Amino acid sequence: MAVQMGDSGFKYGLMTRLLHWAMVALLVWQFAGMGVKLIVGKAPITAFWVGTHKSIGVALLILLILRAGWGLYNLKVRPAHGGGFWGRAALAGHLVLYALMLIVPASALLRQYGSGKPMDLFGLPFIAGSGVETAWMTAPANAFHGLAAWVLLAAIAGHVLMVLVHRFIWKDDTAARMMG
Template sequence: MTMQLRDDGFRYGAVTRALHWAMALLLAWQFAGMAIKLTVGKAPITAFWVGTHKGIGVILLALIVLRALWGLYNMKTRPAHGGGFWGLAARGGHLTLYLLMLIVPALALLRQYGSGKPLDVFGVRLINGGWAEAPWMTAPANAVHGLLAWVLLAAIAGHVLMVLVHRFIWKDGTTRRMIG
């Protein structure tokens, strides 16, 4: 049996599933780190976890761009969301997730660039810095990055809830599309 890389009308391919689950794990890491920061405060574990936040955010931004491009490439062969209210809700929910997964790290990257400070991601310098802060670049993320991140977490919780509804209440086989 060969591995199906691309999506078809019945299930998501290996690439879509790999991107989905890699992002799920990295998002869980990000939110766990922020939860630890809020509950524990300053501590060695907080410093470690939060110390990876920017690097993981950059990786997530790259993955969501790849995922969106892959989704567009597979647009005509992706499993359908269905019709009616629930199909429209599924499309709207997925679009909301994609937009938030793109906007939240993009705002943080804009803030980082606008700060004039360097950005090193796991030992690789991505932004040299050395220029004056540009408040018009830092202000948007300062205002809404955290808030939109928590909205993203709420959207993810809604997504997980609907997975459970599909699996245990409707029993319609939808979860097999993503699990493989």
């Protein structure tokens, strides 16, 4: 049996599902790490987890760009959100998720670049650092990044809730489209 790489009107293809579930895993890692930081405070486990935060954040941004490009490439053959209020709500919810998944890491990169400090990703140099802080870059990002991340988490919780509604209340095949 051939593996369906691209999307169809009935389900998402392997590539869409791989990108989706890879992002799920990395987002769980990111939020779990911040949860540990809030609960435990400064500790070796926190240092390890938070030490991966920037690298994972950039990996998420790259996956998001790949996923958005793949989604646009498959736009005409993807499963439809449906019509009416719930279809428009699903489309709006997905657009909010994508916007937040772009804004959160982009604001962190803006803050990092504006800090003038170097940044490594997975141990490799990524931003050399100028040694000069640029306040117009760091101030908005400092104020916005964390708040936007928690709003993203709330949006993800709403997304998961709607998956459960589709599966257990409405008993339709919406969840199965992404499960494979």
